[in-house]
Amino acid sequence: MAAVTGAMRALIVDTDARRAEVPDAQLRPRDLHRTLPGYAPTPLHGLRDLAAELGLGGVWVKDESWRLDLPSFKILGGSWAVHRLILEQAGRPVAGAGMSELLAAAAELGEVTLTSATDGNHGRGVARTARMLGFGAVIFVPEGTAQARIDAIAGEGAEVVVHPGNYDRAVARATAEAKAHGRIAVADVALGDDDVQVPTWVMDGYDTIFDEADEQLSAPPTVVLLQAGVGAFAAAGIRHYLRAAAGSAPLPRFVTVEPLSADCLRVSAEAGELTTIDAGHESIMAGLNCGTPSSVAWPTIQAATTAYLAVPDELAREAMRRLAEVGIVAGESGAAGLAGLLAAADDPEVRAELALDADARVLVVNTEGATDPGAYEDIVGRRPEDVRPDPEPA
Numbered sequence: 019m020a021a022v023t024g025a026m027r028a029l030i031v032d033t034d035a036r037r038a039e040v041p042d043a044q045l046r047p048r049d050l051h052r053t054l055p056g057y058a059p060t061p062l063h064g065l066r067d068l069a070a071e072l073g074l075g076g077v078w079v080k081d082e083s084w085r086l087d088l089p090s091f092k093i094l095g096g097s098w099a100v101h102r103l104i105l106e107q108a109g110r111p112v113a114g115a116g117m118s119e120l121l122a123a124a125a126e127l128g129e130v131t132l133t134s135a136t137d138g139n140h141g142r143g144v145a146r147t148a149r150m151l152g153f154g155a156v157i158f159v160p161e162g163t164a165q166a167r168i169d170a171i172a173g174e175g176a177e178v179v180v181h182p183g184n185y186d187r188a189v190a191r192a193t194a195e196a197k198a199h200g201r202i203a204v205a206d207v208a209l210g211d212d213d214v215q216v217p218t219w220v221m222d223g224y225d226t227i228f229d230e231a232d233e234q235l236s237a238p239p240t241v242v243l244l245q246a247g248v249g250a251f252a253a254a255g256i257r258h259y260l261r262a263a264a265g266s267a268p269l270p271r272f273v274t275v276e277p278l279s280a281d282c283l284r285v286s287a288e289a290g291e292l293t294t295i296d297a298g299h300e301s302i303m304a305g306l307n308c309g310t311p312s313s314v315a316w317p318t319i320q321a322a323t324t325a326y327l328a329v330p331d332e333l334a335r336e337a338m339r340r341l342a343e344v345g346i347v348a349g350e351s352g353a354a355g356l357a358g359l360l361a362a363a364d365d366p367e368v369r370a371e372l373a374l375d376a377d378a379r380v381l382v383v384n385t386e387g388a389t390d391p392g393a394y395e396d397i398v399g400r401r402p403e404d405v406r407p408d409p410e411p412a
């Protein structure tokens with residue numbers, strides 16, 4: 019294990035990803051997602067010029083800036099978890115069920131209120147899912163959440179409560195109030211050993227991104243960079259490739275990317291166990307401002323991750339501008355995967371560990387569009403609609 023210093027913090031771990039235990043996927047979340055209104059696979063863009071500049075075989079961006087009519091991937095997890103919860107509560111089978119079975123089950127349950135805590139995107143996905151099903155929604159956001167993100171959640175018809183504390187505390191409050199008021203909690207993070215089922219389902223739902231990418235890439239990636247808040251998105255990506263490579267097929271190297279001020283995965287990896295840090299909301303990568311890894315994501319990440327990178331906000335801004343140059347609208351957290359690649363390619367030790375060379379095929383995911391359009395314009399110098407006039411998938 020070696021720590022690399024500089025503008026980013028990096029931890030390289032000698033790991034054998036095949037040791038990671040990954041449960042079989044009995045159900046395919048994409049079977050639900052393809053029945054939801056507005057479903058289409060999101061585009062995959064090849065960045066030829068950047069690959070040449072960095073001396074890599076190829077760089078691809080899976081672009082989640084517009085997913086199911088929302089500017090982030092997060093609804094994939096919330097909708098899948100709610101699907102499983104509601105069908106189970108209604109005593110209906112989940113296998114083979116799509117939107118129409120979900121609507122029928124929801125109608126049987128009558129009045130339901132969904133709740134969650136969020137840095138923005140997850141809560142909006144839960145609020146949209148609630149609206150689709152005719153449910154109410156109460157969404158908690160930590161203080162400091164951008165007004166544009168609050169307004170977007172309220173615009174889905176949800177009640178938004180600003181909690182005076184960080185993300186972890188907003189999560190605890192959403193869970194406590196759910197129990198007190200009989201709401202259904204749709205948490206994207208598990209804190210400890212209790213209430214792990216729903217966060218596991220949320221994580222499972224992200225699989226659709228990688229399932230689509232398999233069809234869009236002509237050969238599997240050799241390196242996958244996954245930006246992380248609580249780590250559910252990263253673990254979902256890792257699990258997907260571990261399942262796909264069961265047997266002897268080659269596995270990509272996995273890299274997590276976090277903000278310098280909220281690198282709870284990197285700190286946990288260094289400590290050798292799940293560790294909470296005091297993350298505030300300093301980073302502009304709002305979706306990644308998390309202080310505690312999800313207990314259902316951490317074992318997968320710990321077993322399989324080769325490099326834990328923590329990057330400064332300036333690198334996220336740089337990555338946003340790079341993506342805008344090629345017509346991709348990426349918000350601050352969305353661009354973090356590419357920010358990690360820029361940092362990794364620039365660091366000889368990390369570059370060597372990840373075999374970032376002329377044979378490397380690198381996958382990053384743009385996990386959000388311009389979820390705070392004012393901040394986007396300040397950083398990129400153009401409005402999101404001028405960078406990509408039509409946000410519908412290509």
Ligand SMILES: Cc1ncc(COP(=O)(O)O)c(C=O)c1O
Nearest residue numbers: 246247248249250251305385386
């Ligand atoms: C845009 C975006 N990207 C990445 C993430 C990270 O996901 P996770 O918290 O599962 O690590 C989030 C989380 O909210 C997000 O909003």
